[in-house]
Amino acid sequence: MLTDTDLAPRTSPRHPALSQRLAAIGRHDLPASIVVFLVALPLSLGVAVASGAPVAAGLIAAVVGGVVAGLVGGSAVQVTGPTASLTVVVAESVHQFGWAATCFITVGAGVLQILFGLSRIARGALAIAPVVVHGLLAGIGVIIALQQVHVLLGGASLSSSFDSLTQLPHQLRSVHHGDLVIGVVVIVILIAWKFVPRQIRVVPGPLVAVVVATLLSLVLPTHVERLVLNGSLLDSIGLPAVPSGSWTAIAMTMVTIALIASVETLLSAVAVDKLRPGNSTGLDRELIGQGSANMVSGLLGGLPVAAVIVRSITNAQAGAQSRAATVLHGVWVLLFAVALAGLVQQIPKAALAGLLILIGVQLVKLAHIRLARRTGDLYVYVATVLSVVFLNLLAGMVIGLALSFALLLWRVVRVTIVAEPVASARRWVVTIDGTCTFLALPKLSAELAKVPAGVDVTVEMTLDFLDHAAYERITEWAAHRESCGGTVEFVEIGSARMARAMAGPPERGHSRQVIDQAIGPWRRSGNREDRIAAGIAAYHRGHAHLMRPHLDGLRHRPDADSFFLTCADARIVPNVITNSGPGDLFTVRNVGNLVPTAGSDVSVEAALIYALERLDVRAVVVCGHSGCGAMEALHRDVRAGSGLGDWLAHARPSLDRFRLGHPVAQAAALAGFGEVDQLGMVNVAVQLERLHAHPAVRQGIEERGVAVSGLFFDLATARVIEVTVDGIAEFDDEGRRVAAEPV
Structure with missing residues (x-):
């Protein structure tokens, strides 16, 4: 006899985890992938145009970045694709070697990234001074803006920033009003989009701007330049060609693309991880995934790729939970490029120029400039930006790193030495604060020479490093004064102590030693009868000078x-x-x-x-x-x-x-x-x-x-x-x- 239970529909208990996984993808990753696709599409086209590459190369790179890097990389939600930070070096490569050879260079850069990942040096790339990275991005933004202003005005982008500046007055005199209107409309929409209600902002601003500009271009009574696709996306796939020319220049271009793509990817991963507490990107695996994507993209005729911070954050904020969102966004780009290629050819170049100009301007962040000014790194920032704009990207990186290292070295070895009288001129205080090495001897000798004869001197030393040369100069000076009847009292507050200066090679002191000396108990060694006296001597040498001003104010x-x-x-x-x-x-x-x-x-x-x-x-x-x-x-x-x-x-x-x-x-x-x-x-x-x-x-x-x-x-x-x-x-x-x- 059949019961109601027997007639009820049954669900298979064989794969409950798979059913739950598919449900989670449909609920979280699918909507997120659509949002990221809508953001990535216009940006990929714009980067291709700015790089001087075929328009289809941007779509190929977006597809490969989403699918390959999404499957192989170490991040669950990071989105990979064509990025504005690589447009300058790619444009130079296209100009110097041609497009097919640039695809070969992209493959080589991918191989380097895989080697980076296998050698487990990913975290080492994060040691690059942030001010240099900020300067590189700002320089790239300036170049993009300078190049695309000419396109916005109806001309063609120029490869040299100097030419872009010098030719700008001529371009202004021969402006094409239709292109200018289209570009300005895009910029206005993108700026205004930040102020529209949150419910409307679900639709990405770049997509709205490009769609509105495209529709406007169809009704304007003037001609505008549009994108050109040579056949379908599948027709645009082509094998790379071995470049001809200086292999040194080729190798340097490979290294530059690999380094920039790797650094941007790692910085993006760190930023995305902060949005998702408890999740950590496998940085070495992420580099392997990025390298694999660049190899595939180059082999298929696509642009080089990197993880893009804007798309990655968009993906995370849209609710993505797994790699499915990243992979699906690549699939949507592929379907659009194959099925709707005709729509791409209706997009005006000036619309993408307006989009890229705003992207370039946004790479120059006032917050980064203020931070560099507060931290004393503004000179490094400015030098990096100018080097990128007027030399090249690699030169900007090398100059920025060299200056930041020089500034670091100066800060590390810097020492403050001041000799001045206190209260009555019968006592002088010589303050030595920082890292005291042979480099400080000229300044040290000059300050010590200021102390007049016949006065008592307190030498207050707050040092984290003291080498033999500085130690000898200080002790010789003190011995000379004492031989003439003067007194010199040493107060050692820092972790580097004179008693250890001649015991072996100089070592940087540790703050833990200072704490132990200040509050640690007596060591259980030595003569018990001497511990009080030794403790009093250590107090006088190390802390009495610090206590004196506090106690003096409490006398009454x-x-x-x-x-x-x-x-x-x-x-x-x-x-x-x-x-x-x-x-x-x-x-x-x-x-x-x-x-x-x-x-x-x-x-x-x-x-x-x-x-x-x-x-x-x-x-x-x-x-x-x-x-x-x-x-x-x-x-x-x-x-x-x-x-x-x-x-x-x-x-x-x-x-x-x-x-x-x-x-x-x-x-x-x-x-x-x-x-x-x-x-x-x-x-x-x-x-x-x-x-x-x-x-x-x-x-x-x-x-x-x-x-x-x-x-x-x-x-x-x-x-x-x-x-x-x-x-x-x-x-x-x-x-x-x-x-x-x-x-």
Whole structure:
């Protein structure tokens, strides 16, 4: 007997993953591919025209870039195709070697890119100074704009930027008004498209501009130049030809195309990855995919390709989830080129010229110029742009890299040396800051010579590198002054120290060493009796000079911000864990950070009253810590001698509250702390209750809003945890309280 279940349609459970994948492609990748296709189509045609290549070469490159690079590359959503950044070098190659030979060069550039990917140097390309990349793009933009202005005016693009500038007045006198109107309409639409409602902007602006310009050209009563396709797209496919001429020039052109395409691709990949957190492009594989696409494109008679940042971001923002969107966009270009080639031939050249002029202008970004000015790289930027415009792309890259390296070298070896008197002219300070090498000897000698005889000198050295020559010059100068009865005090703040200058080859110091010297404990070696003296000497040599101006301003100000009660344990350094300085904390320390009941201990009570009434502190803090010996003795119920035993009696209420299941102990247990540390946190909570009950503290709270808080320092993780009377919390980087995480 058949049931309703038997008659219901059945779905095959054999390939559920495939069905889900197809559904995801239809929902996300298919719409995104159509958007990218509409953006890529006019841009591919425009790049072909600007490069002096056959129009079909741009369509071939768009198809191959989408399909081949999309399938082989390392990015899921990056879109590859003809790019404006390669128009200049391609145009030069076409002019010098011809189109068929340029296809051969494109194949060679693809081989180089594959070798780049196989050698795993992709991330090395990201080491190129951004200002050079920005300058290259700006120079390319200027060249494109200069060339296409002539097309916009009804003429032909010129290969030389100098010729484009010098011939511009003549072109203006012989302007063709029909082409000018078409080009201006495209520019106006593209600029205005940014201000139309978001719902309308779903349609790409370049497509709208080209379609409107094409329709307008059909009704204008004047002739306009249009694109020319020699046959169908399939007829335009042709094998490359081996170029004739200087193989050095050929090789340099290959390298230039490979480098520019690779750098633009990698920069685009980094930008796209930022839009998709959690996704990372395989950069080496991406170069292999780009190289494969360039080889195929060159073999079929297409332009060289690279990942294009505008199309890639458009693809990601349109919702693309996988390679399917990139591949499908190439398929749509192919179908359009084969089935609708006649429409391509109706597009006016001036329309694409207007599109390219705006693209070129947009490559010169004011944000990049402002950044170069702020960072001191403006000279490198300007030199790179001018070199690209008036020499060539390779020369611009080499000059830009050379200047950026020279600027880097100057910044690395730069040292600031200043000798000047302080207070009375009886003491001078010589400040040496930066990298002190033999290159600084002329300046170093000149500044040291300014110090007059008979004055005391402090040499403040904030150095990250000190070589033998500079060390010898400084020590010889100091020895000479001391032999004449003067005094020279050295204060070494930086990571490079004079004591190590002659111990071996000079090495750049590490900031970690400075931190260790400033807050690290004494090394467990050497004579114990000498540690205090050695520590004082190190303080005088390294930090007294820094402390002097702070302490001098506090000489007549015996105030403080906070009363800080903590354990006598030597591992707790209050100013370090609170990032405070001299004059901030009025610190009281005792075993177990205890607040005895009023009247039972005059020491803590006297300090508390003095801080509240005389120092006008605004906060009262009690701070415990992990691994506290007092809490361990209390937890084990150890009955110590009369002195310590009597003192720990003040903590017995904390032990009783802990055994009764205090809420702080429960919270600490959930955070992963052991029983001794749980007791330590309960002890802080109990001391907070005592502080709140103290008459002087209560008066301070009521009259001046004094804050009372508890802290617990976990030695194992160096974390500071807040303890309240009923729980614990941690501090985030902004000082906000958050739930304590398990240790």
